[in-house]
Amino acid sequence: MSCIFRYIKPYLRRMTVGLVIKVLATIAELLIPWALAYMVDEIIPLKSVKMILLWGCVMFLFAFLAWIGNIGANRMASKVARNTTERLRLDLYTKISYLSSRQAEAFTMPSLISRATTDTYNIHQMVGMMQRLGVRAPIMMLGGIGITMTLDVQLTLIMVCMLPFMGIFVYKISRKGIPLYTYVQEAIDRFVRQLREDITGVRVIKALSKVEYETQKFDQINEEVVNRDRHAGMIMNILNPVMNFLLNVGMVLVILLGAWRVNQGLTQPGTIIAFMSYVTLILNAMLFMSRLFVMTSKATASGKRIEAVLDTPQDLLLEEHAPLDTEDHIVFDHVTYSYEGAAPNVKDITFSLKKGETLGIIGATGSGKTTLINLLMRFYDVGKGAIYINGIDVRSYETRKLRTMFGVAFQNDVIFNDTIYENIRFGRSISREEALEAAEYAQALPFIKEKGLDSVLAIRGANLSGGQKQRLLIARALAGKPDILILDDSSSALDYKTDARLRQEINGHFSDTTTIIIAQRISSIMGADKIIVMEEGEMIGYGTHQELIQSCPIYQEISQSQMGGEEKNE
């Protein structure tokens, strides 16, 4: 929780002012019954209508003061809660944005989403409630105890001696509540995951008539969330009745001791009667406070989850590595990497590219092609070896500087629910003309023109065909006139003709750009300056199309299957 308090801290002053106003307003409110008692006891016997009206006005005055004060204080409390949440959520989102892929995977995406959403709501609610209930209740309680003190100290002490029991009890229960609510939030994470899956997979689910099955799965997780929540609620709800009971036991003790004291002539029976009414006041205050504790333990559970993200140390830091003296633009030097830490996904990869050269990577599904890109762009750090761009180790680049060198279209890349222009521009300073130019190179111009640059795309680009999506993504990659262009199997949905034209445009207009193309079709890469053939994480062929066709049996096989066989037939 300490971390949450850090966020409240800047608003401590405003909070204090709000609290003081709240205290004053509460006092004004408490003065109304006092004024009433005074009128009944002192003013009415005077039989003066004027005085009655005067005191009536005093009561009005208190009422208005309480009104203004309470509203003012509530609003200040809301403001503090608003500002705290705004900053906390922003920092959390910022942190999440900069988590490394590995860290984000460890948290899992649904969990990160629910931390940024439901957990921050819980905090928002708590901060607001705390200020509103947190003042009135303690004042009532302390005030009540204070007044009883003036009545009879010994009787008060008897009553007060119940307080430590209550304190311990409240502490114990709310401690217990934190793990319980953490447990609830974990179930919510899974709930969110299930829901997300069902939303994205709705076509498949319907096509396979698995709606019933998914409903059952949903049913299970729904039940689990509800059960855990109920379980937490059942524990937390013990608080109220027990506190109530303890305080009432305190009151019974007061009566017993009072009886003895009255018998001894130490106390008046009237005092005991007065005691009763104050006990009710204190009791009510206690009830509010226990509600506060329930909220706090819920919020603490959320706070801890948020903290866990905020406290994650920054990964992929700038590292000092010796530069490489080379003319080459990109150098892979004996690179090995493993996602799981077990069998390496890529082994001992070495190659180099000059500026403006094109590299083609081909190989079986799961042979580690995309992994090479992930390492080059430093989504992950290499296990062994090193990668250099312009002779500088990628780990020694500032992330921003490193990434802005690239234009990239991934295999299963995302289209955002925004205009076509924004999807190409993607936050960079790219004019509409430049966007259109890039679209033209990417062969995307016809359909973009038809739809209009400002037409909004559906979620996940659902109103585009597979090929249109890919061309839009390529336009995005080209629009930044990158130093390094990466197309990771991103023309697979294009027909051959379009694909061929696309390559011509890239060759013609991006001759200074070093290009890496991952593809399944040999025609997409056969013109490349260098080609790597990957197989189970290893480079089993490296060279030009002509060289490989001579030397690499697998490459021959691929080539044969795609083109050679055909030529013979026709």
Place this chain on the structure above:
Amino acid sequence: MSSPRKPDIAGIVQKEREREARRAPKNKKHIILRLLRYLMRYKWYVFFALLLSVGSNLFALIGPLLSGYAIDAIELGVGRVDFQEVLRYCILMIIFYALSSAMSYGLAVLMLQITRKVVYSMRQDLFNRLMSLPVGYFDTNPSGDIISRFSYDVDTINTSLSSDLITLFSSAITVIVSLVMMIIISPKLVLIFVVTVPMTIVFTKKLTSFTRPLFRARSRKLGELNGFIEEMMTGQKTLKAYHQQPNTIEKFKGRNTDAVDAYYQADYMGSMVGPSVNLINNISLSLVTIFGAILYLGGSMSLGDISSFVLYSRKFSGPINESANIMSELQSALAAAERVFRLMDEEPEPADAPDAAVLGEVRGDVELRHVCFGYTAEQEIIHDLSLKAPKGKMVAIVGPTGAGKTTLINLLMRFYDVDAGEITVDDQAITGLTRGSLRKAYAMVLQDTWLFHGSIYENISYGSDTATMEDVRRVAKAAHIHNYIMTLPEQYDTILSDDGTNISKGQKQLITIARAMLLDAHMLILDEATSNVDTRTEIQIQEAMLKLMEGKTCFVIAHRLSTIRNADQILVVRDGEIVEIGNHRELMQRKGFYSQLYYSQFQ
């Protein structure tokens, strides 16, 4: 950090009202009724809860009564206190307080049961509706917003239901009793309440008409924020690749501010309710005192009467006060309920015709007759398409991207209904069949692979209820993914992570192909099924694919023309129209669009 914008309450309220007016008119009563209907599913629980609340309140009221008796026993004065009597009452008090506490705990537990049941069935109903919505719904509604309705909005309703309902009920009892007592004491003074109570009601109503739109805005803004977060998280890798974090954080800032502002504005107005109702009560208290005093002077009231009247009026106004406080909570619950019910009221896929037949034994003759279709009325994508796919034949659809190939699949599986013409399976119009049985008759592998968080085994056997581990291994081997799976630490029990970083897209496709192989269907749809699989693997699985296609009516969309050379019929689609039709040999001889496409592979 931005400071809260000066709440332009009137402006927001105005806008929200206009927004509401544009929607189908739904009134508050309707929503409350629907909420109550949920509660009434558990009416016995509710009834029992009300009994318990009355019981625990009564027992708690017996306490002061007993303490009064105890004090009577003490009152005898110095040296004459009847300790036996005092002790007896004290023990009784403890017993009653213990009972009351036990009952109030019982009540809390019962309320928890009820509300969780309501939450549970509300979510269940939401989910059932969600699953029955046409697929197009998911293309226009951000999943984050949908999730927000399931979590935040349902929770808000639940919080309010659990605490507010009992309070309202016990308040009502107290109010009635106090009112009766006051009328007995002084009917004249009660006249004051004739003024102040309606004042409270009118005021609360007025304020509510302001706060409601604000709470509505609050729920909506949170939903939007969730939608944004969800979308950005999905696109994480790309955002990182383009170093777009600073920009998205900037965008997030705006939405976050919108969301907290909406929350603040609702609070800003909502927090007026409590103190204001308090004010009205305090005014009425002052009035009671003043007029009571004047009446006393006139001789028609005693001092004792005034003090009891005041006591009861306190008791009377307390619950009203509390109810008013609850009103603002209720507002947020109603606003949330609106969003929940709106999703529940979304138009589902049109129900199967009442006399819809179940597609049982399928031969697999598919025919399209003069089919026209467009996602929107303005843009027709398929014009007057007719084609015949007899049992066991393979129909390939080729053409430039965006020519409407995937749309055809949507129509075949009835994700959408045709605008004109008809589609038949075994000479039965598919509009006359149940959707479930129609879809089950197809096996399909789509371009967008969908895997869920679960083991590889579960992912492959998904769609087949009878598949054993042996079957799964068999198809995995046929799809050439078995070897890869065996290299994984947990093999077939390996859990696929959310975005499947541990698995490439091609491997995902192989898994979905394996999945399709387990399906016992007579018709098959392959939409770019192997687009991310390398060609060597593709050849290796070709045998398995052919076996998969054997005896089935197949619809194949592919760019690699090599995959479809063997098709019985090739449709060449261009701009939603079939420009050529025939088998590979015929089309090549025609030297038309197809042959152009074909040769472009080798350029």
